[in-house]
């Protein structure tokens with residue numbers, strides 16, 4: 409069995425020092441990322457340029473020696489592979505052609521027709537498995553169906569996922585059809601990442617927190633459980649991290665209900681609460697407030713130590729509660745890593 413620290417934590421081992429990586433660790437806060445992105449032209453061109461995508465994935469590993477690298481790509485590449493138009497408005501974020509009618513749902517490509525578009529992503533994974541240090545774990549990922557659907561239905565990011573909730577209320581069949589098609593395509597997408605060399609996969613459900621009650625069970629828990637069951641049937645022992653962001657009480661029992669090996673925790677709940685209520689069932693990842701990467705100083709050191717301490721009695725992978733922001737100072741990241749490793 410591999411002795412990579414991330415894989416050990418995912419098997420439930422309690423390590424003296426938690427392994428660490430960061431969401432959005434390859435990103436605009438790093439000058440070397442901005443340079444490579446400029447070389448590629450734009451963000452999407454960078455995602456589909458396997459050599460340059462591998463290069464930006466490696467940059468934070470060289471700088472900080474993180475225990476995991478996460479494939480450089482985006483959760484919105486899968487809908488693009490299903491035939492949706494996708495572009496990024498500078499300074500604003502993603503824009504897509506909308507999928508809200510039975511005809512638009514029917515026009516999406518089949519789950520086996522996504523790989524032509526996504527082949528460069530699988531090539532990035534293969535390059536990374538060759539080039540990463542032997543102690544670094546490679547994480548592949550996809551968006552969870554609900555979160556990806558919120559973008560497909562609205563055609564953009566939204567504060568409250570209003571358009572997706574509205575479609576769920578007015579045309580449940582089409583809404584559920586979008587979730588099903590995404591669930592099936594996500595299984596095939598992640599399976600190809602694993603075949604190419606991803607050692608762990610992570611499902612990002614960034615908008616899980618806006619699903620309440622039975623909707624949370626039907627559209628956050630159930631699709632995640634289905635994806636994990638199918639992947640584990642095809643790849644026995646494959647570790648899976650699930651991130652139902654801002655799920656609150658929904659974090660409790662999420663690993664058991666979905667089969668996830670690790671639940672990633674955002675910073676809207678305290679580490680103490682998550683240790684008592686979520687880590688009791690297995691590995692957790694998280695949950696330092698990403699603002700500390702901007703503000704730094706003693707508060708960063710104290711908050712980092714507090715997260716390590718709160719999760720020290722169970723399996724834990726140190727991470728931020730959400731992605732690092734472009735205004736972060738790279739020196740603060742170094743201080744966080746040093747604090748975790750040197751105490």
Ligand SMILES: Cc1c2[nH]c(c1CCC(=O)O)Cc1[nH]c(c(CCC(=O)O)c1C)Cc1[nH]c(c(CCC(=O)O)c1C)Cc1[nH]c(c(C)c1CCC(=O)O)C2
Pocket residue numbers: 430431432433434435436445451478479480481482483484500501502549565612614731
């Ligand atoms: C919702 C979502 C998206 N993408 C993702 C999510 C889920 C996680 C989360 O909640 O943050 C996931 C994602 N996006 C990216 C990765 C790569 C791996 C990593 O370093 O974490 C991952 C795992 C690169 C990216 N994805 C994006 C960037 C910035 C692009 C740039 O260089 O301009 C990066 C590095 C763009 C993106 N992509 C998306 C948005 C809303 C945006 C615009 C907002 C922003 O600019 O931060 C969709």
